[in-house]
Amino acid sequence: MPGLGDQQSSLTFLSFRQLGGFSLNPGFQQKGGFSIALSLSRYPTTTDPMVSPVATTGCKGLSQPRDSERAPPAGQKGRSLVKFANNSRRCTADPETNLKGTVKQARSDTIFPFNIHSRRKIRPAVKKRAAEPKAFSDAALDALWEQIDSLEPLMKLIPSSAREHEGAEEDEDGLMLLTRPLQAAEVAWISLYLRCVRVLTYDHDGDFPYRTVIGKLADYLEPSPLLPRLTSLTYRYESDSKVPHMIANLDTLLLICPTFQKLTIEGDASAHWTSRGNRDQKYFDVLPKMLPQIRDFVLNTDFTIPKLQFAAEFKHLRSLEIGVANEYGDQPRYLRAVTLQAMAGLRDLELLSIRPFDISAWASAPRIPGFPSLQRVHIAQGDDAGAYVLLSSVTSPFLSEIDITLESGEYHWKRDIAQSFTLLPTNFGISLESLTWSAVLPSNTQGFEEFKAHLLRPLLALPRLKYLDLQFFASLISSEWLVFSPQDAEEMSRAWVNLEFLSFFTDFSSFSLASLITLVLKCQHLIYLEIPTLLVDDDQIEMASHIPPINEPPRFLELRIRRAFRDSSSPHPQPVSACLHQVFPPLRIL
Incomplete structure (x- = not known):
């Protein structure tokens, strides 16, 4: 029977379970035709050059294994790695601690594998399979560190x-x-x-x-x-x-x-x-x-x-x-005018993110245009006046993303927010692709049609929009809601031909089933739609039942509805979800 150090041995993989201490036969150390590799956990356990995967390069009788020789053949790759995910922090981090002491701290099923390969007769197929666990071992070490x-x-x-x-x-x-x-x-x-x-x-x-x-x-x-x-x-x-x-x-x-x-x-x-x-x-x-x-x-x-x-x-x-x-x-959480002016002078700046600071407007100093290369603006917990000052200072023709969340407080939509929305198509109409805006409006907001005219209509002049997320909350107790008609949906679909994501989340607006279907049919690229309220009656259900199933162009549409109101005289009305699935088979209602 050939010995462990015999170069004619066919042994290619040797795994030790619960290794308590080890030594190599001196005769084996004199054989130059084998290599030993030891997989390590995140916290290494020894610097003994006989077991270190790096130190073997300088030891007599041992050589650094080639990439293809670090792992066992197919069928063994599941056992070729140390199971360190759950026990790495239990192992001592002191490199001089002996292996026996280290293993006592590890789990009982921890495997310390030694891959012993003869360099004379390794089939190409085995080499190819052997490289896979080694690559995974390197990836695991990279991930841990x-x-x-x-x-x-x-x-x-x-x-x-x-x-x-x-x-x-x-x-x-x-x-x-x-x-x-x-x-x-x-x-x-x-x-x-x-x-x-x-x-x-x-x-x-x-x-x-x-x-x-x-x-x-x-x-x-x-x-x-x-x-x-x-x-x-x-x-x-x-x-x-x-x-x-x-x-x-x-x-x-x-x-x-x-x-x-x-x-x-x-x-x-x-x-x-x-x-x-x-x-x-x-x-x-x-x-x-x-x-x-x-x-x-x-x-x-x-x-x-x-x-x-x-x-x-x-x-x-x-x-x-x-x-x-x-x-x-x-x-105080605010940025002075001189600070904004300094940022505006950054000629190569592409992303500016500010949170949670108010931006001081300067009335006495002339506004200095800047930000010539800006592509993305993020403001979190900011103020409306500061947002307007910042946006009005941007001269970049490349601005494609605006994400603004105003700090808690009640804003008058016409006085405080409309000026920024009017600015958007004027300054960024040919570049803006993503717009997120969130604010809390006064609880006594009146005139919803004016809200639609002053906030939503300017956005119709942004033809490149792909992502639109508007969140306005007014905490109203009123029967007067802002209702989006099929004509409104038709107008939005013509303006936003590239729209992929639309979230219009308010507590004072609603879509009818007819306007919802119109919007989805006309916005050919829409894959996600979020609306606060859906209003459904028998006439709309009847209308939808005559629309053939639509899946052109093929797309997977997600729909999120906060609440739905059904006005029906039927004792057993058809579920709204069934009606929607009939029109849009791939629809996923969240």
């Missing part, structure tokens, strides 16, 4: 014998230090995980003590950055974070990765809010000089909004988002 919330998991990749913390761990002035040089196998093993990280949250108070170790690791990995695939970094600071330390940390961020393109700054006041005044301005002003590659900038802060003139120095800035972190504190 794609996003991390601090540097702590990276620090735990360093063997405990090679690191120590100087001072209290929660001390911002403390440091973590390396106590000995790292071996090449250890560095290679650590880099296996570093290359997976694409989204990182850097907590100033928690991660600042790691800055020295970051520098040392960067020296080992040079010329590659610490996290070569990093695309997005969130930097979080708090009330007591020191501005000089925040500025010093920018050098650390460059060591981590000098090419990430999305930067999020979070000023988190937590429950203990204290004002930082304007002392953070110096930090923000230096950002474009240190991080000129930034294309997407997000500022979520509970503290004073800095002057945003610095944002114009980001030469490649494409998106700007301004919001709050946890909404602690009692500072």
Whole structure:
């Protein structure tokens, strides 16, 4: 019987269940024709070069397995991966902990597979099938390490014998230090995980003590950055974070990765809010000089909004988002006119998102047109006057999406909102494809036909609309509703020939069955329709029963109706849903 180390052996896969400790026969180690691969969980368990998938490259008698040799043949691929989804956090993160101790912390059904393949006789078909589990294993590792919330998991990749913390761990002035040089196998093993990280949250108070170790690791990995695939970094600071330390940390961020393109700054006041005044301005002003590659900038802060003139120095800035972190504190939530003017000067800006701030209008200063490249505008919990000021400042011929939700409060539709709706076709009639607008109207709203004329009619001059979502609430107790007739539906379908999504959600309007059918028949691209109320009577049911089933062009239509009222003299009236399905067989009523 051939031995385990015999090159003529036909053994291609060996799986150990509940592995408690292992050793390799010295005779086997002298055989150069085999490879060993070990799948790892998110928190690696050992740096022993005999079991590390990276460290095997430098060991006598062992070589790094080829991609096609990392997994068992077909029929075994379900057992070729460590089952780490539910137990990865139970395993110790200390690389020097022995495997026996680690397995005791894992579930009893955890499999640590060893793939042992002879390189002499591997059939092409087996090679092809063997590549599939390996690819899945890489994808699983990437998914587990794609996003991390601090540097702590990276620090735990360093063997405990090679690191120590100087001072209290929660001390911002403390440091973590390396106590000995790292071996090449250890560095290679650590880099296996570093290359997976694409989204990182850097907590100033928690991660600042790691800055020295970051520098040392960067020296080992040079010329590659610490996290070569990093695309997005969130930097979080708090009330007591020191501005000089925040500025010093920018050098650390460059060591981590000098090419990430999305930067999020979070000023988190937590429950203990204290004002930082304007002392953070110096930090923000230096950002474009240190991080000129930034294309997407997000500022979520509970503290004073800095002057945003610095944002114009980001030469490649494409998106700007301004919001709050946890909404602690009692500072006023508004953007000054000078701030809006600074944003308007961003020539390459394509996305602007503001929440939840009022935008101060400036009556004394001349309005400065700007935003020449803007494509999308999002305002959440804003004010009507600020929305109008912002939209009237946009000169871009490319604006295709507007999403505005006004803060809680009652707005007079004619005085406060109609001016913005009148502006839309004038400034964006040839470009606007998506419009979302939500507001609460006064409970004494009167004159619904005027509402239709001043708010809805301007939108009929937006021929490129594909997505329209209007939500207006008035909390009315009245029998006088705004009713959309078949003629109204016909007019909308002629105006919005490209419409795919329509949600008109109010508590004071309704569609008749005839107007609903007309709208769906005429809007050839409509795939989703949401209406508040459907009114049905016997005459409309009779009319609909004579319409042949319609499925041209083929499409799947979803219909959401909040409530339906049926006026029928029949003791057993036909359900409205049955009538709708008769006309539109593929209809899905939500």
